[in-house]
Amino acid sequence: MDSTWINAPAKINIGLDVIRRREDGYHEVKMIMQSIRLFDRLTLTKSKIPGVHLKTNLRFLPVDENNLVHRSAKLLMEEFKIEGGVDIQLDKRIPVAAGMAGGSTDAASCMLAMNQLYDLGLGKRQLMKRGLRLGADIPYCILKGTALAEGIGEKLSTIPQTPDCYILIAKPGIHVSTKFVYTNLVLDENTPHPDIDSMIAAMKKRDLKELCDNMGNVLETVTIPAHPEIAEIKKCMLENGAMGSLMSGSGPSVFGVFDDLDKAKAAKAKCMKLPFRCFAFVTDLYR
Numbered sequence: 001m002d003s004t005w006i007n008a009p010a011k012i013n014i015g016l017d018v019i020r021r022r023e024d025g026y027h028e029v030k031m032i033m034q035s036i037r038l039f040d041r042l043t044l045t046k047s048k049i050p051g052v053h054l055k056t057n058l059r060f061l062p063v064d065e066n067n068l069v070h071r072s073a074k075l076l077m078e079e080f081k082i083e084g085g086v087d088i089q090l091d092k093r094i095p096v097a098a099g100m101a102g103g104s105t106d107a108a109s110c111m112l113a114m115n116q117l118y119d120l121g122l123g124k125r126q127l128m129k130r131g132l133r134l135g136a137d138i139p140y141c142i143l144k145g146t147a148l149a150e151g152i153g154e155k156l157s158t159i160p161q162t163p164d165c166y167i168l169i170a171k172p173g174i175h176v177s178t179k180f181v182y183t184n185l186v187l188d189e190n191t192p193h194p195d196i197d198s199m200i201a202a203m204k205k206r207d208l209k210e211l212c213d214n215m216g217n218v219l220e221t222v223t224i225p226a227h228p229e230i231a232e233i234k235k236c237m238l239e240n241g242a243m244g245s246l247m248s249g250s251g252p253s254v255f256g257v258f259d260d261l262d263k264a265k266a267a268k269a270k271c272m273k274l275p276f277r278c279f280a281f282v283t284d285l286y287r
């Protein structure tokens with residue numbers, strides 16, 4: 001095999017809680033991760049020219065070691081002393097810096113594809129161990145589907161699947177710094193923590209309504225006051241048939257949960273009429 005391709009799915013956080021700030025500066029989290037059918041595409045081709053040669057359709061993205069795809073390919077090439085090089089074409093559709101783990105899923109998929117292209121014989125767990133060296137979300141992005149992430153995001157456990165539903169993603173054209181959000185997060189007795197365990201219980205009962213009623217993301221307490229557009233999108237989704245609506249990760253992407261495709265499409269049209277630029281996309285869950 002000289003060439004292969006792979007789809008890298010985006011993720012949303014159906015629930016996101018921050019338990020505490022550790023002494024080393026990292027945050028202990030409790031998050032429900034869910035892959036959705038919004039994909040970047042990676043095409044990998046063996047090359048006689050040594051090194052990693054990355055190209056992407058987004059001109060502003062780095063193609064050197066500042067791109068997680070480059071780093072993940074290099075990590076495996078060095079460990080397995082792969083001769084020659086690899087050409088990688090990265091076609092991005094997942095919005096960048098949106099809270100949907102775009103970079104992490106690209107790196108995860110690159111490792112999966114390298115494993116296949118060069119017949120490295122690594123199992124998922126072995127790839128996850130290597131992925132963790134590059135980022136806390138990468139092990140989950142190798143596993144995909146529905147999972148509970150704890151620790152700094154790397155401790156994964158299987159939980160019941162999210163019930164079937166349609167997802168509307170809307171991302172306002174604003175920039176949110178993940179560092180700003182975590183630095184400004186206040187964790188005290190007034191912090192409204194989502195009840196992740198109740199969410200898992202609702203998933204076990206396959207009760208979409210109860211799940212939506214319990215959805216929460218503690219990072220909204222920082223991002224929404226700084227960017228009121230996020231609250232406007234949530235309101236728009238809820239007024240137009242969403243069973244629940246939440247910011248994903250540290251933002252600024254917002255998702256809405258719908259039990260009906262037409263309702264999701266109609267809400268998308270409404271979101272696109274909001275008085276600011278908004279990328280919107282209807283999709284469903286990736287199992």
Ligand code: ATP
Nearest residue numbers: 066067068096097098099100101102103104106249
């Ligand atoms: P998370 O949800 O994990 O916080 P995100 O979706 O908010 O991630 P990314 O899209 O991964 O954020 O991008 C964050 C930064 O990482 C960007 O500013 C970009 O320069 C850099 N980056 C490195 N590699 C990639 C990649 N393959 N795709 C997108 N961004 C990348």
